[in-house]
Amino acid sequence: MASPSGTFDFIIVGGGTAGLVLATRFSESPALGRVLVIEAGEDLTEDPRVNIPAMGAALMANSANWALAAVVQTGLKGRTASVPQGRMLGGSSAFNGFAFMPPSKSTVDMWAKLGNQGWDWSSFSKSMAQAYSAGAQGQGPIQLSIPNEEDWKWPAAWRDTLAGLGYPTTSNPYDNSGSCFGAILVGDSIDPDTKQRSYAGNAYYGQAKSRDSLTVWVGITIEKILFNKNKDNHGRVRAIGVQYKDENGQTKTVTADKEVILAAGAINSPKLLELSGIGDEAQLRLLQIPDIVVHNPFVGENLQNHVMCSLCFEVRPTKDRGYETTDSIIRQEPAALSAAMEAYGRQTGPLARSGTNAIALLPLPGIESEQGKQEILQILEKTVTLPGASAGDGKSRPFLKEQEDFVHRILSSPHEPSGHYITFSGFAVVAADGSIAGPPPGDERYYTIAPSLSHPLSRGSVHVSSASASSAPTIDPNYLSHPLDIEVLARHFQFAASRIASTEPLASHLTRKLGTSSDTTLDDFIHLDKTKEYLRNNATGAVHYVGSCSMMPRELGGVVDSKLRVYGCSNLRVCDASIVPIIPSCNIQATVYGVAEHGASLIMSDYI
Template sequence: MTSNVYDIIIIGGGTAGCVLASRLSEKQELQVLVIEAGDDLTDDPRANHPLMGPRLLTSDANWGFTTTPQKLGGREMIAPAGRLLGGSSAVNGFAFLPNSKASIDAWAELGNPGWEWASFSKSMSRFHLSESTQEEGQSPLQITIPKEETQWPRVWRETLSNLGFPVCSDPFSGKLLGSVIGPETIGSDKKRSFAANAYLDHGTRSRSNLTVWTGTFVEKILTKISETVTATGVQYSNAKTGVTGTVHARKEVILSAGAINTPRLLEASGFGNKKLLNGLGIDVMVDNPHIGENLQNHPMFTVTYEAVDQEGFNTIDDLLRRDPVAIAEAQKAYDNEKAGPASQSNLNVLAQLPIPDTAELRHAIDTCIPSRPGGTVNSLAMAHESFIRSHLTSPSEASGCYMTAPGYICFGGDKSVLPPPPGSEKYFTISAHLGHPLSRGSVHITSALPPKSSKGVSIDPNLFGHPLDLEVLARHVQLAERIAMTKPLSDHLKLDGKRGLGMPEFGEFLDLQKAKDYLLSTAVGAHHWLGSCAMMPREMGGVVGPSLRVYGCPNLRVCDASIMPIAPRSNPQGVIYAIAEHAAQIIMTDM
């Protein structure tokens, strides 16, 4: 590679980066460069076949981060992040759910005009359930809902209905509540649809004004200081040869490296806490102690029950046991009919549910609210607490996001998935994550070396750092077991049979302390990293404003999951895509 000059340099060819590259290069006069650390695997079966996706997580396509020891028995946890063109959209679990209207409006109320639901929903509306056709202005991403091939979805809906929860018919409405069959980023061809093959293929990559570099690490953002700090380009190195070079930006540099790598690159480039940077011998360009703070993640749990072996209630346990006969049958159904368990995530029978508004819950809220994570600015903490209180006491807002699996899904202490126990038993799993955690952590560099591996960074999501998170999620553990005990689901489970690892005896979750103890010993963090370069006023702890410009450097922007000031309720993939579409419109208007 040789030194070049482009109008816009996008650091990171992940979920948001590919969207930006596609949308911004629609403007022919803009020369756009995307730099991605990982390889282009758009033709690799592991990135296309739904059943093969997990293989990428044990390859170089995963950055391979781990967290610091958490308040969960001192457990460190894996923190996967995609390192390939398309980023985590190429290795995730396919779930595509929009954020709730109330959550998005909460972002705007923090001081982000233009990000309220009335505006943001226009970006979200670019996405739709699609078979093969593409309409003007819509996203090229393929989003489908698989056919119901077993009786589990029907039983799940009927069980929740018996408990008084509605069925949500429109997950894109902004008011998702009750049971829902979740959309997946699996196309009509039953291949994974992700940022690289959706936004960069179909002629986009052949545009003369768009250049994509893969296998290239960005080592630092280059800057100059006159009246203000200006981003002039980046220093990069080839991932295989290590040869370094520089490339310059006429107009802007956009960081889309994700909630872990974006603050890493900012700090390595002199943006961050002056005390930290000075201690590592890094020249300070912009002193902002909020960079890398406010990291959020969803804590989650699973409860697993032995299932009754009945016709129409197939499970994926034999696939999870890596049984060769089961794998061959699944592959045959996929090849011949584009059907069966290999054609979908098997994780799309969902619900978003509230917990009962009781006197005990209100007492827990009043008791826990004064506790605040270290590093959180007081004004942000107060706004966040007010938002959480309103959610927890509203029967129309969910606090837990439920996912079911027709099989044994249990996590090891680090969030690695454990295989089912040996044998022929079938299982059914209910999992839930806390929709809006109050806990906030941090991600910071620990070395001045260029951020080219999983080393040299401290990732602390501070799970259950706020005591209210444990109180709320423990009540969802109780609700999950109550669901399992309710007909018709209870008719298809052996409630006194084998249970997931670490689960107490049947009925013991009625004791709230038992539910808390279970979480402290088995809960993990989802792979939903966000918030580390939050979009809000600087005095509240912000790193970027509503135009996504980094405070102190007007031609440097951030566009990825790190800008979310409050965690979205659902899996964040759909929200990240919409953020990138929204940001593209903002940037194009500014240009």
């Protein structure tokens, strides 16, 4: 790392997924000038724990993870959970679960309908295609692998089961249609030639790090953004640089001639805005943050994440090849480990893939029937949001109606997914620390179906807890606080437990016994109330946080405009998952790359 000093044209705060995309694109054009990326974590681009797909979980328990935690969740019976966030070059793309699933056209078009001109599907999908390559589709640095089904039969069993239930099985996530539905085979962000993780740290930064116009500092903690408070003709202040602590704990500053861009993620970007005096003035003064730059009570609000819960079925014994599970590997049985390592040497087998490739995006169960339509109408009438029903609603009431109407349209359509079903050939339960819990003792094998709520209406918040940059923020996802969310998730969970698991060919491979420490049985999920109770006791959040610096008009609850400029600032932008106003229906990795590519084009167009 070069000695921290000097002046740059652009300062990018955060060398994670979005930050390295921005840096790579900016440094392709020398006319933009000098680009500085400041990352709190280290450069682990040569670390095998990053590059070998099966080793990513080892990074959860060290300094490569911010290791944050949510407050106690009332909707989850007083439970809490960690909030994993990548703290290294590449950010969370260096240890995520690999799934590269583009958002739906309906969701992205809804972003545009909120007032974000240029963020419709037609425009956004073109930017996203610049981020990845999946065979002949896409044209970007992130390389995707589609698993070989010849030696792994579970995806075919899943697909044929969904076909038997009447759902389509031919959706291609990478055809830019934005209309994936039914059973889907999702690609991994794993290079098909090397079988190593393909992520922002190697696929983007790897090609840019030798450029003279790009400087990257690692191990540097940003304390706040610095401003010239003399307002321009539009009443906006100007960002002039950042204040940071160097490796020796000394406070220093670095200046930006053109722009400061926050790309610190959905948790840390709002934190840095508030530390810099941009947020709810009354709350910032309570924390003795001295300089209030812009009053905006929406900073840190509208935090969204998916809620999910696993069903781990015991698998019937079989000698058929291709129906192996990962349980013996996780239990570190010598023969299984040896076979898996030998297969990885041939660039195949369970260590060369995520194992979560076979998914489904399904509508609300029963919506295709007249009875089902009437039931959802009754549910929607009963769960219309009342004032104070969810944390933060009082601050963003105008947006709440827009989001609620959108979700209601999704739920009322037999062709729009409200449930995201993830499968895994092994025991897979998300533990409280964000890791995947291992299988119970014994020699049983498992197959997991984990329904997830695609479009939650529960919205939380993330805010600074003190005026110190070293203090962890207060994170409240507010899971299952909106009454509609538990109704929808419970019905998808019931559908997985009863209909999917009992339909051939999957039914021939699964027993009716669940891998759980409780005395819960599949029969319990016949009852809606028992299912809801089980979910409140066992569901957890994914790591798909978005929305805390939402892109939409200020009067709707926006923090940034459609050009990603922070309201009240002429040259401070945010470009990461935090700007996404409505969460996509599934994993957000592809969305974040798309946001970064689209944002890079928008910013560069102001200078070139």
